Amino acid sequence: MGSEQNSRIKSLMPTGLLGRSLLILMTPMLLLQIVTVLIFFERHWDTVARQLSRGLAGDVAYVIDYLGEYPDKEHYVWLQHSARAHMQLDIAFEPDEILEEQTTEPPLGLVSEELFVALTERVQRPFYFNLDLDNRRLEIRVQFKEGVISIVAPRKRLYSSTTYIFFMWIAGSALILYGVAVIFMRNQVRPIRRLAKAADQFGRGVNVGDFKPEGAAEVRMAASSFMSMRDRIVRHLSQRTALLAGVSHDLRTPLTRMKLELAMQQSSPGIDALKQDVIDMERMVDAYLAFARGEEGEKAELTDIGKLLTDQVGEALRDGQQIDLHIEDSLEMDLRPQSLRRCVSNIMSNAGRYANNLSVRAGRRGQDYEIVFDDDGPGIPADKREEVFKPFFRLEESRNQATGGVGLGMTIARDSARGHGGEVHLEDAPGGGLRVRLVLPIGH
Template identity: 55%
Template sequence: MAGQPLSLLVKRFLPKSLLGRSLLIIVTPLVLLQIVSAIIFFETHWDKVTLRLAKSVAGDTAAVVTLMRRFPGPENHDWIFHTAAIHFEFKTTFKEGEILPNQPPAPDSLLEDMLTDSLKSFVNKPFRLDTTSLDKNVSIEVQLADGVLNIVTTRKRLFSSTTYVFVLWMVGTSLILFAVAMAFMRNQVKPIRRLADAADDFGKGRASEVFKLEGATEVRQAASAFAAMRDRIRRQIAQRTDMLSGVSHDLRTPLTRMKLQLEMLGSNDDTQAMKDDIGEMERMLEGYLAFARGEGGENPEITDLSSLLHDVSEQARRLNARIDLHTEGRIDMTLRPNSFRRCITNLIENAMRYAEHISIRAGVRDDAVEIVIDDDGPGIPEDQRDEVFRPFYRLEGSRNQGTGGVGLGMSIARDAVQGHGGEIKLEESPMGGLRVWIRLPL
């Protein structure tokens, strides 16, 4: 961690959401401003106010000492103490004959420090302070010639309430500003979240509701651009589907006529070869249609994936396929059932051409469903695993044109998986052949 750059360390602790980062941008200067204000307040205002209050108490104490010196005798103590109680808020007593300790305790707070300096300046006699024994009062003992003068005054005379007012005002305004900033930023982030949800729904092939263009100008521009892009993509998909459907329909008519004419000509080697060619053309047309329907207008619905995999596996078993299927209970998720059924069917049929044993596993992992299809066939070389997803791409060698289709099966499978917001990968199987790994978000 010591070798990491400072920027990486900062990024680790930064909020990940836009709302969190926006609030951090707003709150950080506010906190710094409050800290600077507090420092300035306590270094200037607090020291000055405390010193002035301490000088006031020290001056009143010096006045009482002066009166006792000018009017000595116990007979004058009562009116002097009464005057001090009325005008100075002093509770005064005199302990005749007592002597203070030679070593008074050292001041341990700002209040004691200020009051000590002030009493030294005004009274100029030995004294002792006690600011801790009494909760709401402060005790001052002054050594006089014939005894000790004890003065008890309220702590309010030495403490300014503006400190509490300042702190409460600072904290209160900060909380109010933070609440206003949070409410404002939430409203600014909502349109971005709606745009993200709409993009996620569109990427997963879900029918997203029409969202309003709201928020800041930049957010409106992004939402408008996304809506225009979504409409263009939908229009292009529809045009491609319609074009392939129209072409296949137009080609089926002459192919049907050719099949009828061949049937009327009877059966021989030449007509059989032509029938095989026509059959191959029909299979190619079916592949084109399946590829076009892969991104068609089928609506998603809640589907039992376990049941779907079971149906496809049973259909393959009727064609003498040896399939081991294991699903972790019932798995309900939003799918286009026909599109995903074609995807799994293509993958199983692809494995059936080249393998004897097929294993299918499906289960929920965190917030997604994982499907793993393994076979014991020859597999696919690692450098060609990405190429097989290209339309009309066919491998040479064991997976050749004679045993394969038109090269659209893997493309249809990938389009179906990505149309559900998932991902598909090809890996080496523990069974020795090919592993197809599919992950679909719940």
């Protein structure tokens, strides 16, 4: 039960740095304001309400005592005039009337309770009061022997304007403080977001050369470390690619000489086998170099995925594959087109090696763009699907290049997808065979 409550509370908490920072800043301020308001209600408003209620009850007691002492008409007229002029009270006498209802228990509300206590102490007669006579007035009715006296007073005799001023001050200052906090925290979070965006772009091969450290000292330090890491990675990849390119060139030279020597030899079973071995060696050298090079040197550019798929499927159709292409909606994204071409080509080549028919569907799926390849081949066992992404792993255990390839196709495909921030998933196709789902995130 406790873990469920904790998970529910965590789900309500903000997940972003800006939201959490504002929560950390505003929670103490909000608690301080709550404590201040409680103290105000407990002390200030209680004191003010008590004093105002006693003052009004004292004026009512004076009017009642005066009428009890001087019940004649002349004194009554003088009291009406004097009470209206000096105490803001309107007095009306209702002869032979009886109070239909009396206030015998304190009503709910701080002001009502204080007025009930004050009238009970000073008037000592049956009374009834209505604080909501209208928007500006209240009424107090007191029972006499000869009838009922009605006293109407302004509501401001019981309610202090300082209460509303205090609440307006609290609310206004809170809004100003919260607004300033939001502005400052957004300025502090912005460099972190820029750093995260730059790291994501660099991971997808987008040029981030204009990135400059900014913000707090810790954020600048992280940005500087990121730039140093970026330079080291770029330098390492350049050196690796140059080394492999040199090795490839050095290997191609003796392979070319071997091909020339073999071409000059008379055809025989041994010579033909050597020729095939040289061709396989060239194919392996090209595959190894493509795997090691990855996306090195290729810059991201705005690419129409629909057109790219159409071109790749067209090449596969010319090579004899049976492919059904359906593009639900095309999309232009910042991609490395050659890298994505290698990814799509390797997936379709694997399908063409083991299946007779291939279906390719592409379209938006929420925040991603998905390309789904469904074939009718034998598929891949569930416990081997992660293994096929390892370099040089082949389900076909022989080293025959004609039947199993080099074992780098799916490795290159996943590296390319992850280089674009996406992923390659292997699943069961609905009609049997293998489903390869290429996911590319949109909006990075």
